[in-house]
Amino acid sequence: MRQSTGTIDVILAAPGRTGTRPLRVMFVTSMPAGESQSQQKRAKRSFCPILTFFEKDKEGTTQPHDDALVITLRIGDYDVKRVMVDGGSTAEVMYLDLYKGLELKPEDLSPYSSPLMSFDRKLVIPEGMIRLPIQTGPEVVEVDFIVVNTYSPYTAIVGRPWLHTLGGVASSLDQKLTTLEAPADTAAEEAKLEGLEKVVIDDDLERFFQVGTQLPPREKEQLLEFLRRNLDVFAWDPYDTLGIDPSFTCHHLNVNPSVTPKKQPPQCPSKEHAEAIKDEVNKLKRAGAIKEVFHPEWLANTVVVKKKSGKLRVCIDFTDLNKACPKDPFLMP
Template sequence: MAGTIQPHEDALVVMLRIGGYDVRRVMVDQGSAMDIIYPDLYKGLGLKPKDLTTYNSPLVSFEGRMVSPKGLIRLPVQAGTDVVKVDFIIVDVFSSYTVIMGRTWLHTLKAISSTLHQKVKYPSGGQQLKSPASGLDVPADGVECKDLEKVIVAGDPEKFFQVGAKLPLQEKARLLEFLRANVDVFAWNPYEAPGVDSNFICHRLNVNPAVMPRRQPPRRLSKEHAEAVRSEVAKLKQAGVINEVFYPQ
């Protein structure tokens, strides 16, 4: 029970990749025979009534009242490297969770969950993966992130991927094939990613625009340091990472 504060009465809440998106506040409930999606995720995935198939059987909520489902949809659910198709029932009621994963998903994954230990454990590729409540993608039982293998790309030692050394051979081969096929989308240094959209990421100084900027006394650098700074600034300007701004005296 390392990593948990005992005693506790917490529900088992994890993060899963559902429909291609990382979804938080996913409750794993052995007492539920159904896998449920609540309105937050329904809207977040951009689902529409036309995406659903009819499901007419009413459900009983935690409060004991009858709930009529909006419909049913099948979505892929990824835990670690394992992906299973799950039939979700969509309900339009409030919940502090986005999803409830019930016995159907647990049994398909051959998983064992423990609210006491805040863990889900399941077999994957002949290995046992023990997953914490923060998500189901952290390997354990000897499969550590430090066990990495360096794979050089295109014969350039400065360009390489690091993959799990203990990945199953077939899975590792598929991963490397995918990475090499898409190697052109990787930026190996900041200068290979010019003109990054400021809507994606932008660093701004937390200053008051109403205050007149003051010129600071220049710092005296050695010739070698000054040349290195000028060279680095020129590279960043050329890549569009920084822009020069002139203030009135």
């Protein structure tokens, strides 16, 4: 784990002594240069998350209580204290004091125009949005923070998007946050435990089923015969599914009307990448997923990425379009 640049902390003065609201003082401390990273390595090795809370997890807490879960997170290169975990929030929020403490500049912000509701039930217009990495133990997750300039006893709020991406479970009762680390070969282990074997139905080795090795021979043969008779109902390739009729349901992008459409300058891919792009476009056109447009308002370049298997994946650079589509923090369930 990379060494922290410093620590961002908050001091709250008692109400009534400083005026109408608590006084908040934020300060940044640097990590001593001579500190060894052996303690961090030991902490990483001892990071053993569980997904069950026991009575012993309440040790060190005062019960009963109604306190929020407040933790310390590595945001960017700083250890940030007093970060509230809110499982009911659909967005991550960062307050302007922390934004300045992280030494970020106003030009680093992306536009964000959807208002938020503050703790005192007032609408707050965000300053913008910024994407930053959050490190918890060995796990690093990038999230979009909505930056607001208003008072809060916390430096930031992390909600469901961060929890779900991390695969974490928060308990305000136990004042703990835990995650589950799945083994790299989880699928192989599950197949081994369940006793599954690969059965190729036709001559194409890419098309196969996994059936239980403990099935009686007669039941196994009946199952395979049933699968052979119904091969046409399985989608062996994403392009086999032709999608949903637009008259039934249709998705529209929430593009900010005040943003000017942008056409990215064309790029010249290599011969290998050009062939991969051509093949992918033809597949999508045959499946009816895309259509040709001669005068587009938005134009984004293709990006070709090589996968671990050596195959090429064709992506689209939607950076400009994403900036023009603000996220809705109050999503419909």
